[in-house]
Amino acid sequence: MAKKLGTQTVVLDTQPVIIGSAAIVGKKEGEGPLARYFDDIIEDEYAGEKTFEAAESRFMLNAYNKALEKSGKSASDIDFILSGDLLNQCTAASYAFRDVSIPYFGLFGACSTMSESLVLASMLIDSGAASNVVCAVSSHFCSAERQFRFPLEYGSQRTPTSQWTVTGAGAVILSKEGQGPRITCVTPGKIVDEGIKDSNNMGAAMAPAAADTIMAHLKDTGRTVDEYDMILTGDLGSFGSQMLVELLKRNGIDTKDKHHDCGTMIFDLNRQDVVCGGSGCACSATVLSSYIMERFRNNQLKRILFVATGALLSPTRIKQGETIPSIAHGVCIEA
């Protein structure tokens, strides 16, 4: 049974195992530094569908199928699907899994959904309620642009702190037993809002949430940064990462070279014109389920803290003059 440790960390007795994972990405991501780790690169932004929303569901379903295949499980072994994306009503997830016929939970944690789903899935498994759970999330540059920003062909101006929504989907199969990296404890995050209003500066809005969760995790577990090979945030981007390191330093935590951010790993910031880096649910999900899993397999990683970050902003509330609430959930993954 799971045990609460400190104020917000949960230690998992059964230590659920990541028995399979897959990442499917779009063309731009497939031209980035991590290209060779992805399971598939779909060059067509419509993915053979008529709309970007349908395309995003296609990415999600492909990632799910691939992860399932790699885990050696079949759909009938799966107890629950925990899935989400950036769109209203979790559009991509709901439409991706409507024909799969497995009990389903739609999650919204903005770009933090990958760690949110891992937190909940591992607690479900630890409680005995499930043996195998699918965690799958997606985002799509084009569907996100039309919902959150402007039509694709509009000559909008990118500001110096903006980020580029990753097109793709990542899926992880979590099981109570098997071979692979294990989730040993999780630190669900609190909503943190430090008053940032600029929806083109989500890195700065999310950095305090990431700092809050990382500090809570270290305090609850009594560990130091040195006991981790990597503190991996989701999509703070280059500027948000700078703010995170600064915030931690001011609280007496030196991240040294341990902090990495999926948003700055998935793209080449100098070459790919993404300003501060990648963002979106798929940003942390695709990096985790491809490159990071590969490094675990090669014994290059022993213990990481995966902290996917999410800006829980509502375009409506931003127009009403509100600020950006943010969240980050911590997942400790060990070899």
Next chain:
Amino acid sequence: MNEILKAFVLGGVICVIGQLLIDLTKLTPARIMVIYVVTGVVLGYFGLYQPLVEWGGAGASVPLTGFGNLLAKGVIKEVDNSGLLGAFTGGVKASAAGITAAVVFGYIMSIISKPKIKN
């Protein structure tokens, strides 16, 4: 040739002002477009924009301030011709070509083309 050069310089300068507003203030492009058209109406009303059109031709009429100027000129002309009613008809009448073209071409283009991602 001289006239093209003048249009280039004046049009360029009007766009530079917009760029400075974007970079140095917190104004969004949507607000800047509104500011431009309203500024055009105000300058046009007081007859301050027409000299720019005389000097720079398309350099003054192609930017959105020129659209505002057109609205102001149109409304003044119609008030002169038909009194109070002109306040309601003049602006749109003068800018009818532009507005109609935008609707028609917008519709046609939406039929024949679809948006694509840029890398």
Next chain:
Amino acid sequence: MSKTLSKFEYQELVEKKAPGSRTVRNVLAAFVTGGAICSVGQIIMMIAENYGADKETAAAITSISMIFLGAFLTAVNIYDNISKFGRAGALVPITGFSNSIVSPAMEYKKEGYIMGVGAQMFLIAGPVLVYGIFASVIAGLVYFIWKQVI
């Protein structure tokens, strides 16, 4: 979260550390792009006048042509690249106004020709028409009253 920084201090810190715009580059690009677009307009106007059009007709022909050009370049997926390079130089001319109408029309075609194209076409350009037309009516009323007084 951290006890060492207040909300206000954090916002100040973000403001201070945030990377700035490349203003010099943007201003140069805006000048060149805006200038070039207006020059095209000037050439069209001169051709129209050459064919005997009066000033007003030539101006209307220029408007329609420039709006067509903006619409066409949007439809062939080029105008947003011009904007990316030219910044305000592509936003402020009437071609940018055209781009702001054509791009939502294309984008929302998937939601149908009535509620998609028809309803969303003025998503971005709407405010320009609302405030432009409203301002012109105020100008007309002021002018009308002023004429009565004189």
